[in-house]
Amino acid sequence: MRGMEAGGVSAGKRRVYVPRDSAARSVGADAVAERIAAAGAEVVRTGSRGMLWLEPLVEVETPAGRVGYGPVAPEDVDGLVAAGLLDGQGESIGVVEDLPWMRRQQRVTFTRVGIVDPRSPEDYEAHGGLAGLRTALRMSPADVVEEVVTSGLRGRGGAGFPTGIKWRTVLGADADIKFVCCNADEGDSGTFADRMLIEGDPFTLIEGMTIAAHAVGASEGYVYLRSEYPDAVETLTEAIEAARARGWLGERILGSDLTFDLHVRVGAGAYICGEETSMLESLEGKRGQVRAKPPIPALEGLFGRPTVVNNVLSLASVPAILADGAEAYAALGVGRSRGTSVFQLGGNIARGGIVETAFGITLGELVDDLGGGTASGRPARAVQVGGPLGAYLPVEKFDLPMDYEAFAAAGAMLGHGGIVVFDDTVDMAAMARFAFSFCAEESCGKCTPCRVGAVRGVETIDRIRTGQEREKNLVLLEDLCELMTDGSLCAMGGLTPMPVRSAVRHFGEDFAK
Amino acid sequence: MTTDVTDLAAVRVQRIREIATARRDLRGPLIPILHAVQEDLGHIDQADVPVIAEVLNLSAAEVHGVVTFYRDFRRAPGGRATMRICQAEACQAVGAEALGAHARRRLGVEFGETTSDGAVTLDEVFCLGNCALGPAVQVDGRLHGRVSPARLDALLGEVAR
Ligand SMILES: Cc1cc2nc3c(=O)[nH]c(=O)nc-3n(C[C@H](O)[C@H](O)[C@H](O)COP(=O)(O)O)c2cc1C
Ligand code: SF4
Ligand code: FES
Numbered sequence: 221m222r223g224m225e226a227g228g229v230s231a232g233k234r235r236v237y238v239p240r241d242s243a244a245r246s247v248g249a250d251a252v253a254e255r256i257a258a259a260g261a262e263v264v265r266t267g268s269r270g271m272l273w274l275e276p277l278v279e280v281e282t283p284a285g286r287v288g289y290g291p292v293a294p295e296d297v298d299g300l301v302a303a304g305l306l307d308g309q310g311e312s313i314g315v316v317e318d319l320p321w322m323r324r325q326q327r328v329t330f331t332r333v334g335i336v337d338p339r340s341p342e343d344y345e346a347h348g349g350l351a352g353l354r355t356a357l358r359m360s361p362a363d364v365v366e367e368v369v370t371s372g373l374r375g376r377g378g379a380g381f382p383t384g385i386k387w388r389t390v391l392g393a394d395a396d397i398k399f400v401c402c403n404a405d406e407g408d409s410g411t412f413a414d415r416m417l418i419e420g421d422p423f424t425l426i427e428g429m430t431i432a433a434h435a436v437g438a439s440e441g442y443v444y445l446r447s448e449y450p451d452a453v454e455t456l457t458e459a460i461e462a463a464r465a466r467g468w469l470g471e472r473i474l475g476s477d478l479t480f481d482l483h484v485r486v487g488a489g490a491y492i493c494g495e496e497t498s499m500l501e502s503l504e505g506k507r508g509q510v511r512a513k514p515p516i517p518a519l520e521g522l523f524g525r526p527t528v529v530n531n532v533l534s535l536a537s538v539p540a541i542l543a544d545g546a547e548a549y550a551a552l553g554v555g556r557s558r559g560t561s562v563f564q565l566g567g568n569i570a571r572g573g574i575v576e577t578a579f580g581i582t583l584g585e586l587v588d589d590l591g592g593g594t595a596s597g598r599p600a601r602a603v604q605v606g607g608p609l610g611a612y613l614p615v616e617k618f619d620l621p622m623d624y625e626a627f628a629a630a631g632a633m634l635g636h637g638g639i640v641v642f643d644d645t646v647d648m649a650a651m652a653r654f655a656f657s658f659c660a661e662e663s664c665g666k667c668t669p670c671r672v673g674a675v676r677g678v679e680t681i682d683r684i685r686t687g688q689e690r691e692k693n694l695v696l697l698e699d700l701c702e703l704m705t706d707g708s709l710c711a712m713g714g715l716t717p718m719p720v721r722s723a724v725r726h727f728g729e730d731f732a733k
Numbered sequence: 734m735t736t737d738v739t740d741l742a743a744v745r746v747q748r749i750r751e752i753a754t755a756r757r758d759l760r761g762p763l764i765p766i767l768h769a770v771q772e773d774l775g776h777i778d779q780a781d782v783p784v785i786a787e788v789l790n791l792s793a794a795e796v797h798g799v800v801t802f803y804r805d806f807r808r809a810p811g812g813r814a815t816m817r818i819c820q821a822e823a824c825q826a827v828g829a830e831a832l833g834a835h836a837r838r839r840l841g842v843e844f845g846e847t848t849s850d851g852a853v854t855l856d857e858v859f860c861l862g863n864c865a866l867g868p869a870v871q872v873d874g875r876l877h878g879r880v881s882p883a884r885l886d887a888l889l890g891e892v893a894r
Contacts, residue, residue: 243863246878272865409821412862440760447768447805448861450874488764488803491859505763506795507802523760565865567826572865595827604822608859640823640864654822658859 234306236261237279237286239334241268241419242451243412248294249276255297261306267420269334270574271321274313282308285315321571321590326552328560329537330413330576333420338455341462344423350468352539356431357476364435365391368538370546372558377403377494377531378606378635379711380557380624383538386528389518390436393526398438400429400480400528401503401521402535404445404452405487405494408607410638413562413574414532418445418452421536422459423468426482428535430473431542432528433480441482442522444499447489457484491608491662495710496529498664509664510710531636533562554580557623557634565591567640568600584618587641598643602651602727606635608658609715611722612651631722633715648727653681655719663712670713673704677720684731694731697724748774749781753788763789763799767806776807812847812854814892817871818885820857823864832868833857835882839889852893 238244238253256278257263271277277290278300287308289300303310316322327333336343344350356364369384390398402425406414418425429441445453460482463469471479485503487493493502497511500522521527537559541549549559557579563586565572570592575581587593587603594600602612611632613620620630627634642651656677663670677700683693701717708714724731752769756762766785770777777800786793800806818833833844836855840848844857863869866878872888880888 242876243866243878246863246866246869246876275866406862407860409860410823410864411860412864415862442760448858448871451876483759485761485765486768487805488768489805489858490803502764503761505761505799507798566823567864567867569865608822638823638864640826642826646826651822651825654825662859 233260233262235264235281236306237264237266237281238276239268240265240338240451241275241416242449243272243416244268244275244277245451247275247291251294252276252278252292252297255294256301259297259301259306264337265339266336267333267338268416268573269316269322270330270416270576271319271571272573273571277316278305279316280305280308280312284308285317288313288316288319321575324590325575325577326560327576328540328549328552329424329533329562330417330421330574331540332424333416333574336421338420338422339458339462341423341459341466341468344421348543349423349539350427350474352542353427353431353434353468354474355542356434357474357478361391361435361437364431364542367546368435368541371541371549372546372553372556373534373537373541373549374557374624375531376533376537376561376636378408378633380634383530383534386518386530387432387435389516390438390526390528393519395525397440398436398526398528399522400432400436400438400441400530401500402429402441402443402532403494403496403499403529404443404449404532405499406446406449406532406636407491407494408609408636408638410566410604410640411564411607411636412566413564413637415449415452416574417532417536417562418449419455422456423463424536424539425456425532426459426463426468428538429482430469430478430480431538432530432535434476434478436526436528438528439479439481441480442503443482443484444487444493444503445484446487453484453486460484491658492664492712495712497710499529500527507664509666510712512709533636552578554578554621554623555625557625561622561634561637563622564636564638565641566638567603568594568596568643569641570595579623580621582618583613583620583622583639584615586622586639587618591639591641594641594643596643596645598645600641601644601646602642602648604640604642604651604719605638606633607638608655609633609711609718610635610638611718612648612726613722614726617726631718631725633718648723648730649681649685649733652720652723652731653678653685655716655723656681659712659716667707667709667713669704669707670709670716673700673708673713674716676700677704677716685733690732694724742780745774745778745781746784749784750788753785757788763791763796764803767800767803771806776810779808812851814852814873815854815856816888816892817856817858817861818844819859819861819863819867819869819871821860821864823860824867824869827867829868832870832880832882832885836885836889839886853889
C-alpha cells in the first residue's frame with residue numbers, strides 16, 4: 221500500500237494535486253478535479269502555489285517531484301490523461317519546484333501553501349507544523365516575546381509596527397482576561413495573501429495565534445474575517461474544529477498549561493473595519509467607528525482588555541520564527557525591513573500571483589521579471605502599491621527596493637504588499653477621483669476632514685477634469701490633501717491624499733487634459 | 734387574509750427570537766445574529782430590530798445603527814440570486830468598469846437594485862481577493878475570475894434558470 225501511495229508504482233492510484241483555493245476555483249479547478257478523479261486518480265485538494273496565471277494548475281506526484289500542467293481547462297483533462305498525465309508525461313511545465321518563478325522565492329510564511337491539504341492536520345504536522353508552538357511552549361512567555369522582537373518582524377497589515385514590541389506591552393499589562401485578535405479583513409484592492417494563507421494552510425495561522433496567546437497570557441482569540449471570503453471562512457472554521465479535536469486548542473494545549481480557544485467572526489462589508497480599533501468595535505457588535513488613540517488596543521482593546529491585534533501574515537510568520545530561530549529570520553531582508561514579505565501581483569499583469577521573498581527585491585524585478593509585464597501587452601504606466609491608500613508610482617520608480625523606509629522616503633508605502641499594475645490606457649485623474657470617492661463611501665464618518673474632505677475632493681477633481689479654473693482647483697486640491705493628512709483621526713482620511721498626490725506628482729499631464 | 738399576515742409575522746418574530754437567543758451568550762453577539770437572520774430569512778426587516786434588541790437588552794436604536802452601518806445587511810428582500818461585480822482598482826485595470834456597465838445594461842438595473850422579476854440582485858463590491866484574475870465576480874458566494882461580458886451573460890443565464 222505504501223509504495224502505491226507514494227505514486228511510484230504503476231498499478232496504484234496516482235496522486236494528483238488540484239488547488240481548492242477560491243482563485244483557482246474561480247477559473248474552473250473544481251470541474252478539473254472532478255474529471256481527473258473520474259480518470260481514476262486520487263485527487264488531493266491543496267491551496268494554490270500562487271502562480272495564479274497557471275490556474276487551474278494540476279500537479280502529479282512522480283519520483284522526480286510534482287510535475288505541473290497548467291492552465292488546464294476541464295475539457296483538456298481527457299486529452300492530457302491520454303497523453304500520460306497520470307505518469308507525469310505529456311505536455312507538462314516540468315517539476316513545479318524547479319520553475320524560475322518558484323526558485324526566485326524564499327518561502328517562509330507560505331512554505332506549505334500549495335503543498336499540503338489545508339484540511340488535514342496530519343499533513344500539517346508531517347510538513348513541519350507545530351514545531352514552532354512546541355518550541356514556544358518550552359520557553360517562558362517573556363522569552364517568546366523577545367524572540368519575536370529579535371526576529372525584527374513588523375506588522376504586515378500596513379503600518380509596519382514591530383510585532384514583538386506590541387506583544388511586550390500586552391504581556392506587561394495586568395488584566396482578568398486578554399485577547400489575541402487576528403485582522404483578516406484584507407480589504408485592500410490588490411491583496412489576497414491573507415485569503416490564500418487561510419485557504420491554503422490555516423493551521424499555520426492557528427499555531428501563530430496560539431504562540432501569541434502563550435507569549436502575552438491571552439486565553440481567547442478571534443479572527444475577524446471578511447464576508448467577501450466565504451471559502452476562507454469555511455476552511456478556517458473547519459481547521460479550528462479539527463485543532464480543537466486534537467488538543468491544539470482548548471485546555472492544556474499539547475499537554476502544557478496553556479488554555480486558549482479561537483473563534484471566527486465574519487465581517488459585514490465595511491472597509492474601515494480593517495482599521496484595528498474599528499475592527500474591535502465591530503467585534504463588540506457595534507458600528508465600525510474608529511476609536512481615538514490612546515488608549516492603544518495593547519492596553520485597552522477588545523471589551524477594554526489588553527489585546528494583541530495582528531494581521532494574518534504577521535501571526536502566520538511566527539511559527540517559522542520560533543521553529544527556526546529569530547536569527548534565521550532576521551538574516552533575511554534589508555535595513556529595518558527584516559525577513560520575508562508576501563508580495564501580491566495583480567491588476568493588468570501577465571503573471572499575477574504571490575511572490576514571497578526577502579525584503580529588498582525591487583519593484584521592477586517583481587513587476588517585470590516575475591510578473592512578466594502587463595497582461596494586455598501594452599506598456600505598463602503606473603503601479604499602485606499598498607492598497608487604495610497607497611501611492612501610484614511610474615515605471616521610472618521601478619528601481620525602488622521593497623523596503624518600508626525606502627518607500628516612505630519616496631512618498632509611498634508598502635502596506636500589505638499588494639502591487640496593482642495599470643497599462644498606458646489608464647487615466648490617472650480618474651484614479652485620483654476614485655481614491656476620494658472610495659474614501660467618501662467607506663469613511664466611518666467620525667471626523668470632518670475625512671467625511672467632508674473626501675466629498676470635496678471628488679468635486680474638485682471633477683472641476684479639474686472638466687477644465688474649470690484648473691490652476692485654482694489644483695491648489696485647492698493640494699490644500700485639501702494637506703488638511704486631510706494632518707486633520708484626520710485615522711489613516712483612512714489621513715492617507716487618501718497619498719494616491720491623489722502621487723497621481724498629480726507623477727502623472728500631472730492627466731490633470732491637464 | 735389578515736390573520737395569515739399576522740400569523741406570518743408571529744412566526745417570523747418567533748424565528749428571530751430563536752436565532753438571537755441561540756447566540757446571545759457569544760461575545761459581541763449582534764453581528765453574528767444579524768448574519769444568521771439574513772442567512773435564514775433573506776433580509777433584516779425593520780420589525781426584526783426591536784425583537785433582536787429585546788433579546789440582547791439593547792435599545793432598538795443601537796441595533797438599527799448597526800444594521801444600517803454595514804453594507805452586507807439588506808433591509809428588504811433581495812433577488813433569488815445575487816451577483817456582485819468587483820469595481821476596485823486591480824479589476825478596474827482589466828476592464829471592470831465596462832463589465833459593470835454591461836451588467837447594468839443587460840439587467841436594466843443599477844448596482845444595489847433587483848430585477849423586476851426578482852431573479853437577480855446586482856451589486857458592486859470592492860475587492861474579492863481575486864485581483865490577479867480579474868475582472869472578478871461573485872454569484873451567491875461563488876467566485877468567478879477573468880469574467881468577460883460573454884462569460885457574465887453565461888453566468889446570468891445559469892442563475893436565471
Ligand atoms: C482604513 C484602514 C484599513 C486597514 N485594513 C487592514 C486590513 O484589512 N488588514 C490588516 O491587517 N490591517 C489593516 N489595517 C491596519 C490595522 O489598523 C493595524 O495596523 C493592523 O491590523 C495591525 O496588525 P500588524 O501590526 O500585524 O500589521 C488598516 C488600517 C486602516 C487605517
Ligand atoms: S479618518 Fe475617516 S475613517 Fe478615520 S476616523 Fe476619521 S472619518 Fe473615520
Ligand atoms: S480588485 Fe477585484 S478582486 Fe481584488
